Amino acid sequence: MNKTVYKAKKLICIVAIFSISIICVFSQNVAFLDVRKSNEQKTPQAEEHISQIEHYENIIRIIRRKLPTLVDAQTGAIDATGKYVDTPEGIQGLNCAGFAKFIADGFYAPIRRQQGKTDLYMSVSKLRQRYFDLRGDEFTSKWEWERDPYFGLDWTRNIASQLGQLRENTSFDHEAFDVRDKSVWKYSEDTGYPTEYVQEILEKMAKEHPNRWYLASVNSWYGHTPELWQHHHIICLFPYYDKKGMFHCVVFERNNETSLASVLRRFPGSFLHLVWLSAEGDFQL
Numbered sequence: 502m503n504k505t506v507y508k509a510k511k512l513i514c515i516v517a518i519f520s521i522s523i524i525c526v527f528s529q530n531v532a533f534l535d536v537r538k539s540n541e542q543k544t545p546q547a548e549e550h551i552s553q554i555e556h557y558e559n560i561i562r563i564i565r566r567k568l569p570t571l572v573d574a575q576t577g578a579i580d581a582t583g584k585y586v587d588t589p590e591g592i593q594g595l596n597c598a599g600f601a602k603f604i605a606d607g608f609y610a611p612i613r614r615q616q617g618k619t620d621l622y623m624s625v626s627k628l629r630q631r632y633f634d635l636r637g638d639e640f641t642s643k644w645e646w647e648r649d650p651y652f653g654l655d656w657t658r659n660i661a662s663q664l665g666q667l668r669e670n671t672s673f674d675h676e677a678f679d680v681r682d683k684s685v686w687k688y689s690e691d692t693g694y695p696t697e698y699v700q701e702i703l704e705k706m707a708k709e710h711p712n713r714w715y716l717a718s719v720n721s722w723y724g725h726t727p728e729l730w731q732h733h734h735i736i737c738l739f740p741y742y743d744k745k746g747m748f749h750c751v752v753f754e755r756n757n758e759t760s761l762a763s764v765l766r767r768f769p770g771s772f773l774h775l776v777w778l779s780a781e782g783d784f785q786l
Contacts, residue, residue: 553712557741560714560784561751564604564758567786571595571603571756578602581620597735597755598656601716602628603786604737604753605660611783612667628659632675635691653718653732654691654774660716661776668779680706680715680775692720692730693774696765703740703761704748706777713777714739719764721771732774736764739780 574594579602580586585593595603602623610621632655661678681688682702688694694702699717706713719734738761739751750761764773 550711551744554741554744557712557739557780558743560607560780561739563607563784563786564753568753568756568758571600573756574599578625579606579622581622581624583622586625595756598653600753600755601657601735601737602660605664605716605778607784607786608778608780608782609664609667611785623660623663627663628656630659631655632658635675650729650731651691653720653735655732657716657718657735657774657776661778664778668782678776678778680777682706689772691774693718693772696768696771696773699765699773699775700750700761702775703738703750707740707742707748710777711741712780714780715775715777717764717773717775719768719771720774721768734768736773738775 572592572594574588574592574596576596576599577588577592577594578586578599579595587599588594602625606622609623613621631651658675658678662673662675665673665678680702682705687698703715706715715738717736717738718732719736720730720732721734722728722730735754737753739753740749741751742748752759752761752764754764
């Protein structure tokens with residue numbers, strides 16, 4: 502009798518294990534079919550996100566193709582009519598500020614062309630506009646014309662507001678495009694973020710605003726007689742997550758592609774003041 506009960510229990514266990522195995526295999530197959538079905542039938546939101554990534558990467562490719570044709574110069578920019586200005590005699594080149602304007606004009610000019618305008622690019626004189634009431638102090642005001650300590654700050658803010666005004670057909674506050682995320686990082690008004698926090702900031706911005714790019718004004722203890730905090734260099738930043746979810750930050754500055762690691766290495770103890778610009782629409786260089 503005991504042997505019969507034992508055999509019956511053993512048989513029940515074998516049947517139960519076999520049944521569980523079948524259920525697991527079936528569940529895996531159903532899950533695989535669900536994943537396959539979800540991949541085959543992407544939502545409109547997913548397709549739009551992929552399209553944004555492809556558009557963003559295409560902008561980067563266009564810039565990369567153009568870099569070998571650009572000439573470096575200590576000073577230089579392209580004015581509203583497409584002519585080089587402020588360049589050494591005989592040289593048609595761009596410095597860091599002129600290069601940043603050149604990239605922004607890639608978004609600006611197609612809109613102006615569509616509007617039927619002849620002056621396709623941003624006005625250099627408007628980008629040079631200074632805002633004494635918004636930044637600086639009694640000490641820096643003494644060096645305003647000799648050292649121009651806020652040049653990079655004013656120039657990047659002006660580019661962002663000029664492009665924003667053209668896109669939206671409305672005026673913006675001069676500081677409207679500043680990146681001021683104070684939730685985690687130490688931000689200083691008109692100074693920016695410490696360089697060591699910038700990658701973390703850009704990762705966060707790329708998640709929250711995947712269709713933006715940035716201009717950074719480098720603010721360092723700079724110069725001689727006297728040394729002072731000066732916005733002395735401008736960088737173009739293109740942070741984004743690719744289709745696999747990997748983060749990239751493509752860096753362009755003064756007619757070259759560099760890297761975020763290079764920026765951090767060259768400007769230790771400095772700050773980066775960021776303004777954002779939309780990457781939407783046509784881009785032509």
